[in-house]
Every structure is written in C-alpha cells, then in structure tokens.
Amino acid sequence: MTGPSSGRHAWIDASAGIAGDMLLGALVDAGADLAVVQAAVDAVVPGSVRLDAAEVTRAGQRATKIAVEVITEDLPHRRWATIRDRLVEAPISTPVRDRALATFARLAEAEATAHGIAVDDVHFHEVGALDSIADVVGVSAALADLGVTTLSAGVVAVGSGRTRAAHGDLPVPVPAVVRLSVGWRVQAGGTGELTTPTGMALVATLAERCEDLPAMTVQASGAGAGTKDFPGRPNVTRVLLGELATSTGAATEGQTMIILEAGVDDLDPRLWPGVLDRLLRAGAADAWLVPIVMKKGRPAHVLTVLTQPGLATRLRQMMIDHTSTLGVRQHEVTRSALARGWASVDVDEHPVRIKIGHDATGIRQLNPEFDDVSRVAAATGRPEREVLEQARAAARRDGLELGGAAPGDLTGS
Template sequence: MTRHLWIDASAGVAGDMLLGALIDAGAALPAVQAAVDAVVSDSVRLEVDGVQRAGLRATKADVIMTVDDPPHRTWSTIRTMITDAGLEPPVRDHALATFAALAEAEGRVHGIPADSVHFHEVGALDSIADVVGVCAALHDLGVESVSAGPVALGSGRTRAAHGSIPVPVPAVTELSTGWRVTAGGEGELTTPTGMALVVTLAERSEDLPGLVVERAGAGAGTKDFPGRANVTRVIIGERQAPAAAEDAVVIEANVDDLDPRVWPDVISRLLAAGADDAWLTPVIMKKGRPAHTLSVLARPDRAAALRSVITATTPTFGLRQSGWTKFPATRAWHTVTVTGGEVRIKIAHADGVITRATPEFDDVAALAVDRPVLDVLTEANAAAVAAGLVPGRPLPAS
C-alpha cells in the first residue's frame, strides 16, 4: 500500500489553490513556510483562512509580500536559489522539475531559451512560494504518489502583460500536452503554475482511483463564482501499489566532443528535471572516435522537457527517442538510525515480503563527513539487518 493523492481540478487549478487544498488536508503551515523561507528568506509570508466558494468551505492560501521592490528573476537564477536552499531532496527535486516544465513552456511560447525566461517581480515570489510550498506540503503529508483528474482550463479571454490573450493562455496550452482537459467554464480557471504542478507531480491523468480514504482538502481560488465552487480538491488515501507495466521512453544521443568533466552536471540536471534514470555508455563512433551514448529513461509526458535539457547542456546535433515498457518493483521506505543521524532504507517487496533492501546512498554520503563512506554504509546495512529489513522477511508496518 502507498499513500496516494488525487487532484480534482474539475473547477481549475492554480498554485495557491493546490497549496490551500494541501494545507486544508493537514499539511503543517510552519513546515511549508520554513521551506519557502529557505529559498526566499524574509520575502513572503504565507497566510491561510477559511472561506466559502459557492457555499462550500475551503482554505484560501495567500502569499503576502514582505519586500517593497522584489527583483525580476530568470529560471536559471531560481534554479540556483532552489538548489542552494538546503531543502529535503524530494522537495528540491519536485520544485526544480516543476519550474523546469514551466520555464520550458514559457520559453516555447515566447521563442526564447528556457534559462532566459523571466518571472517578473511579484510573480516570481508568488511562483516560488506556490511551487516550493506545494512540494513541501506533499513531503510533510508523506505522499508517495500523485494522479489527477481532467483539468478545467477555462474559456474566453484574459488580460496579460502584452494585452488581451485567449484562454487557456499559451503556456497552459503548452503544458497540457498529453493531459485530459475541459473548458469547464468562463474565464481563466487554470494558471501556468497550477498546470505545471499537476503535470510534473502527477504520474497520470485518471478518474478517482480505488483508495482507502484518509483525508481530503479543498483550496479556494480568489473569485467566488455563483453556482460553481471555485476550488481545487485533493483526496489522500492508501492505494495498493500496482505491479503492472508502465509506459516509458528512452531518449539517447551520441556525443564525442564534450569535456568529460561536464557529464556529472548534465546527468544531475536531467534527474532534477524529472528523469527516472540517466546514464552513459562508452562507444566508438565513426572515424574511430571515442564517445559516450547518453541515455535517459523517463515518463512520456516529461520527454519534451528532458530533450530541451539535453540540447541545452550538450553539443549534440540530434536526439533519438523510443518507447519502452517498465516493470518497476513495488517499493517502500524505512528509516534506521546510525552514528550521526538517520539513513533511509529503500525496500523492494512483493505480496508483503521483502525482496531487496538497500541504504539510500545520498543519506549515507551526507553523514560521511568525518569518516569513510564505506564505514557509514556498513553501519547502515547492519542497522537494516537488525531491523529485520532483509529478503524473505515480512514488510514492516509503516
């Protein structure tokens, strides 16, 4: 069983609406504020209040600016801010992937590189607070997987910095590729930030899956439409982890003219942008040239953003992409205590029985400050055995 969150965006979704829904469902506001402060210290304050939308109770989350003249920020600047903020790895990685998708969409709309996309003034702080806040709230709630129903985008026209534009706005249209959408009503019902969060965090678009429901939450939009509740809802519950096959793509490029010292950065950026895995294979190309084949495994809906990362970070003149089928093992996590801190143990299991248990290496490396990594790894493995996390033993209760 995994803790699953389903997003009901049938009335639309914005970053603050999804944040309000998660806080309404039990995410701790202090934990969310702390994550936002780590990225934009003393710049914004999150406030929540109970409101009604078309007669339904919901939580309204507001981002209050505490600076008078916030600067414009590019995606490359925001990426550095999030990377250097010391966030929990899941919060950091989800926030980076969401902003990468948002910047890529805005870049295609305006015909500029994603790294050059500007998030203007207050909008930059709003987006950072919404994206980081949502990712921190998911982490605080212990959510392990996410899916979403059809998204209502709206209709008509709206005002933007460059004048009147059609709804859905171009960035939302770009982000919606491959997702089930509806008009849902008049006006702009879904914002680019809201859509970027949905397509990045949700594994698939689906109707409400089978769950043992634990809790639910509703986040309010700013406007109160008569006869139509302007809310984004979330439902959280236990879901049986499927052992079914999953669609995937592999994107590849042969590169023979990149300084090998750059490869670790390329792979890190791909993983931050949502790749499931990325690796290099030494090859010999034409004219006997030594080279590397870069391979990236990902969900199909993340392929476009990952292709952009590859073309931006390597000198390749072309890419190839093929469809694959994944059969991922059912996974769970358990934490053990070692000298100096804690290490997460990644567990593969089937029918309630452990098939493999491995210490999370990033946790091991972070604790190996004054002693060898091997010593910490050995201690973590011993702690896992002492906790009964060995193949053939029952999966411990979460």
C-alpha cells in the same frame, strides 16, 4: 521488522483548474501551518507580503482561500536571475529551496519559449509578482511542513476562450500553460482561464506523474479556493495526503511499456547523473546509459528510458530539453516484472532498506539499498562491504530469505 518511513504522498486534483494560491490553500486546509509558510516567504521577500487564510464556499463547497496582501511599494518586473539569486541566498531549508527553484526555472523556460527569447532575458510579469513568489515558496514550504515527499496529479482543467494578460489578449490556455502541460492529460473543463502558468508549473515540476487517484490510505485532505465562484462548478483545487498502498500484489505479465532512446555524442558527461535523476523522478520506470561509438569514430552514449505509455510524451520532451539530442526513437515493448516492496533492518542502530522482489512462490530477489549502505558506512566509519554484509545478515535474522514468504507489511516500491 518494520517498513521504512518514506514520507507522505500528495495527490493533486486539478480537475476544476489550479493556481498557485489555490494549491497553497488546499495544503493549508490539509493541515500545513500558515505561520511556517509565512516565515519561508519572509525569508525570500522580507517585509513584502502578508498571507491570510479564510474559509469560503465555492458552488456550495467549503474551501480555504489564501489572500496574498502586498505590503511594499517595491513592485518592479523581476528577471529570472533576480528571483533565482533571492532563492539561493534565502535562509530556507534545502527541500523548500529546491522545489521553488525548480518551479521558477520551469516557468522561465516556458515563458522564454512562448516569447522566443533566451531564458535569462525573461522578465516575469504576473508570474514574477510578489504574490506568485509567495505562492511558489509557500507551496514548497507547506509540502515540507506536511512531510510530503512524493506527489502525483490527475487531469488538469485549463479552461477555454480568451483572457487579458500583460502581453495583451491571449487564447486560453495561454502559451506558457500549453508549454508547461506537455506530457500531462488536460481538458478544457469550462470557460475562462482555469489554470494559471504558476499553477501548471507547480504541477508539472513537483508532481512525478499524471495519474488518476492512486491506491492509498488517506490521512488528510484539503480544498483550496480560487477567487471566482462559478455556479454549479466548485472552483477549488483539492489535495489528498496519505500513504501509498503496499506493493504486495502479483507479478505483472505482459505489461505494455514504451522504450525511448537517443544517441548523444556532445553532452558534458558531468550532466548525465542529473539527467537520469530527473527522468526517474518524473516517473520513468528505469533510465540508463550505454556507451557506443558513432559515425566518424566519435564516442557517445545511448540514453534509454523505460516508461508507461501515459508518460512517454512528457519524458520524451524532457530528453530533448535536458540533453543535446536532435531526436528520440520510440518503440513498444512488453515487460514481465516481479511485484516489489521494501522492508527495513537495523545496522548499528541505523535503518537500511531491503528491496524485495516477489511472486506467488515467494521472495525471488533480495538486496539492501546501496544508498542506505553508503550512508551508514559514512556515519559509522566502516567499509561499505562490511555494512552490506551486515544488512544481509540482519535481513536473514528477520526471516527474509530467497524462497521464503514475502512479509505482508512491505511498503510500496
């Protein structure tokens, strides 16, 4: 019995700031193939930019600097719809496309809010230039090449003072960065613009939660350099790659959590699955819907999110952004939870994950992951109920039973 292959985790250290080329440099420094990254960028904007990687030092620290050379004279301001069409039509993998689309969508929303215009009317300037398209697509391709499936990030240094941009003299952090940083821990960290809108959008979109370095087995690391070299402060973004620590600790008792609730009676019900999925991917411990009847007999739903306190602000904003609610209620609760982890069994030569809840007395809960059951059923043409029973039987054969000892090689929950 072995744990499932759940991919690698990437933790982003943006404590000195972050820009798109800095994060891309860190990922290339950590082992991403620059040729693979270049091919993805060429698929979106063919014959437009050339990427080059060079080793540099910043305040005495070695890092990789990515240079984005524009090799075309076609440099118009680009509307969000144009960029979206290019990403949708480009021959790139689904994970690369999804990450790039989500990042630029987040940028468009932030720019629209900052300038008081509709999202589809946003014309990208700095963030829409070819080098930033290369940064966003390049980071998405590098993550896929490295096998990264989950990300988190620490505190982000945004800078201070003022900067010149396409819209004139702006305070630092610029309005788009402020909008994008909702729900994240930030600090000034120094003078000047240390975090760009593109860099903050990549963090806010791709990282599932803001946290200090999690317990993990480090497999690789990389440092990406910014353009400037500040004396005494390395201008680098770092990335640590590896496997998150196994979740085999004791059950938690009396953990403080936050409940967020909103009643919604006018949202297209087809949107709810996507809303729940976004909240869970953003770090919510759980999210669910309860049907209710509101005033005047209107059918509605209560959207409820359970989260750690540090993510409450970000998730509350997501509830407002992705539903039609006019407000969110919040209150504190106490949660006691079993430790949990994953094992894996084979059903007709297909892996099925088994989710295990356990405490000091042994295994208390034991359930096959239904998404895996459904996938195996589709692959084999067998009924889901048969695959479910076969997965349970395979777990018993591997010694996984209620009351039994939890294996020591469970993968993280």
